[in-house]
Amino acid sequence: MTRFNPNKLYKDTRNGRFMGVCAGIADYFDTRPSVIRFLTVLGALFTGVIGVLVCYMILGVVLDKKPIDMYEEPEEDKFWKQARTKPDYTRVDLHRRFEDIERRTRNMEAYMTSKHFRMNREFRDLER
Secondary structure (H helix, E strand, O other): OOOOOOOOOOEOOOOOOOOOHHHHHHHHOOOOHHHHHHHHHHHHHHHOHHHHHHHHHHHHHHOOEOOOOOOOOHHHHHHHHHHHHOHHHHHHHHHHHHHHHHHHHHHHHHHHOOHHHHHHHHHHHHHO
């Protein structure tokens, strides 16, 4: 199975109007395509229509189509969108999870090497 890069910008032709560029950008930044379309029109009005159209056309040709089976589960899609839009939150969340795993491992090691564990094991062996 081919795995696709979840951090790559793709054009989203299924949800797009013309070439799927605005929908792809909206999907990448986890926002609505209408917001990106509005910003594109606003940018065209302030910077020049031709420049924005040329950029749009180049992106429409250069960007790959978003694969249908890019994510195996919806949770994976949600995770990668969160990682792209809020990387610090994701880093902090992962750090917190690893600290919790480390704390539980330390507690387990402390119990396994304690006298209570040996004593409980010996009592269990006597009951058999």
